[in-house]
Amino acid sequence: MRSSRSATDPLDPGPGGFAHRGLHDDSAPENSMAAFRAAIERGCGIECDLQLSGCNSAMVFHDRDGRRLCGHEERVAHHDAASIGGWSINGTAEKVPSLAQLLELVDGRVPLLLELKEEHRNGERIAAAALRDLHGYDGPVALMSFSARAMRFVRTTAPEVRRGLVLSDRDIAMRRWDKRQRAQPHFLAVKVAIIGRGWVQSARDEMPVYSWTARTAADAAKVARYADAPIWEGDGHPRP
Template structure:
């Protein structure tokens, strides 16, 4: 299925429209995005039993002040934690789908479960696919890991899927060797993964591989712009933006 036009018509709020007192990837941030008329980008990590949880990091320290890892905890225990010392809990994807209910476009990123963008991805994309059965509204799923994108295409061919990418600089991706970083940055896995759109780091939109995909008619989204100036530059290439820290 082609990428819904709302993903380029509406700016997408990075991890929801979060702000002071409204934590990222919380139901409150998603409600704020809906009220403001923005789309929503969110991240998925698995709980210990595989339940898709809406959470960005692998560990719980930054957002919950806990030294554990989200994949080691059951959903019931995660439900007791609070985001940013506030009132908001870590939502499940199921809860989030009920909350959003097709009101705005929903861009779901499945975080890499291999650790090095390899094939050991587990079943997270299958669990996400199952939850999206019958979901009524514009939705797309993406991942940095091309193997996860390919597995999603097999599990749910009717769900729009995309590849997330960037320049894969060594400083930001120390777990990858030079060859892996170069291959990922070249976007050579785009077609093999079955991706239907690209969400690319706005700072690397001059990558020739991005231009090649755009020339073929592939929808290009970008992340994460943080000012009107950055947005103006990004929109020279990207049809849609994921934003944070200002209002487009």
């Protein structure tokens, strides 16, 4: 069951959940404008990743380099936004978008869940870049990260921006406690394999819990029972 808390969650994506890296397939690759347009058309919230370019711009890209998706080994941090924006994704006509381009496309129509990727302790810098682009944006949006450093920066610099912690099974109890103390998150995003654990359900009494990444019908059923919204792809889409 969906938590009654969803009625007061400003980021609640509704029955569509959050499409993981957009609604992607072979023709609309992950974290591409095509995948984001498909998610908007389906009425899904969008979850995506932000990496910091060499010119301190927030780029919508998951990996630290272009090897897997773009066929070369260049690091995102070693190139400026204009160069990265010319990278072809999976050999398609889709190019790597900037956060500014994503915000212009979405324009408040669906909730955005933006994961900050920290590389070489640049959590504060990627957070600052994202906050610059978000200034004046009027749609439902939140920043989240594995990095408590990044979320602490958001908390102290822009406390009005909704923020969350991403947690996995590698976050032992003391680590979770320390991260939550520093970030003071509004929500958690927890790996689907561990959402049934007691500490997750205790946290859910205090704040929304989203879960990543639901990829199967079994994952979707588990998220429906133990979390407030799925971050999903493939067969992990939420059932009515």
